[in-house]
Amino acid sequence: MIFRRPFFWLILIIAALFVYFPLHGNNVSLREDLILVAIAIILASNLNLMIGYTGYVNFGHIVFYGLGGYVGLYLATVRGWNLVLAALVAGLAVSLCGFLFGLLILRLRGAYFALATIGVLQAVQAFVSNFDPWGRSTGMYLSFDSYQPLGGAMRALWITYYLVIAVMALSMILSLAIKNSKFGLGLFAIREDEDAAVVLGVNATVYKAIIYSVSAFLPAVAGALMFYKNGMIDPSIAFEYMLSLEGIVMLMLGGQGVVMGAALGATLYEKLRSYLLTSSTLSNFHLVIAGGLLLVVVLFAPGGLIGWLYRLVPRARKVIE
């Protein structure tokens, strides 16, 4: 059972700390910092399901986040739905899209799939930029009244923060649960040797399509929450290619295939990025530094920080998963 694993409780403690610190003293700027970290953890954790568990690179992971934001914002403003319901439906809709898409493009193996994901991102962005109900390239705005059901803008921001933290904890728990399931073993088998996995009875196409759509769900929910909180969305911020790429850097930095690796890499990278962006000399070069970091990790430490920790303290595997 998942409850008997120490790491499960560690996740809950981390989430509790995320809630406690900003609430203690009503620290709004800390909350804004932490929500970005939480989003980074959500993206990196779900990307880990593809890259770390299944061995398939998804360069367009941000598509889920952006599409979720669009569907969620559309339902919440134009249709006037309740936020939680809108976010959940957005997650389900994007997941379903992901599954159908996955069945199509996951017939492609390895590198071909990776190329297709770049295409998915550009194609979806092209579609949304031409889609009338979603405001084409100008995007959509949230009317201020939409915050009323949650008790005004101030409270609404806190509520979305708690929801995002909940999604973050769920992302990590989901990763942990999949890792310890038969389904997860099937994914690992695909990662190690897809042909052998198929011979041993793993239905690779269906497995891959399922994990592709599962990895879409929580980022889409997070996107719906986040863009609701920001109050606006347009194609260039919803499908920010750079964020998609940075997700890969976070994952590789922390350690792919490890739940804690995704979270740790996301936290460190997000901190590094906010430091670089605020420094006047380095703000233009954060992408260069991210690229350099990725190159160093890929060439010299493919296991990332957690891989290094595992080598140093082998017993850590039992606690940090």
Added chain:
Amino acid sequence: MSGVLASMIDGLLVGAVYGLAAMGLSLIWGVMDVINLTHGAMIALGMFSMYLLFGALGTNPYVLLLPVIAAGLLLGIIVYWMSVHWVVGRSMLMSLLSTFAVNMMVIGIGTAVWSTSPYNVNFTLPGITIGAYTFTGNHIAAAIAAVVLALALQLFLYHTRTGKAIRAVADNREAAELMGISTTAVLTIAFGIGIALAVTSGALISTLFPFTILSGSVYQLKSFVVTILAGLGKPFGALVAGVLLGLLEGVVTPFIAVSWIPLIEFGLFVVVLVAFPQGIFGRATA
């Protein structure tokens, strides 16, 4: 109707340049089994190197192609030793990520230097006017340059000793090594040529359309589509497939908005990959 025809001819000319870009991608992919994700960034660097050289010297851009090619070769060799050499033969994931890291660094530096605002190379050759339509001289000259370079590569690969070595390594690296071919040298040269082709095509594109540092990604997607259409390791096929893609764009542009084109290209990419995994020029068993 003749409007569509004119648009098709224009597409055909631009397509030759797409083909040239894709040859670079295809060569590297075929020889070392590495999907070069720096491709788009290298195309963008080609655009800016033409912009800078033309701005500084003001000579005919087609003469400037020579220094651009040389710089591309050198750049390719640097990138090879920076990121590719260490991951050749390891899992595809590693080479995807390492070339991708270099891509991020190049785009990052480029954005810092040139921001993401558009630039253009202000040079026009006299065009040819037929009836109501004018074919700009730049398009014609770029297509001719692309075809000449493609032929030169073909001659190099099939009629020189080094070209033969490159093909041998592409066929079977171990056997080539046993025959006394230094694979490291061959891979370095092949990667250099591949990048030089990308850079050169970028330089040619810069004489046709305005560009930004991020424009490379558009042409990278086109190069992938073309490479897949042609089938791997068929550089000359890439030129033909590039022309086909250009033709297709020429046919559809009079009827739909340009912003839909990535969607069409992506659709084509998936359909071809699923239906013709060996490329449209490939046989069912290869």
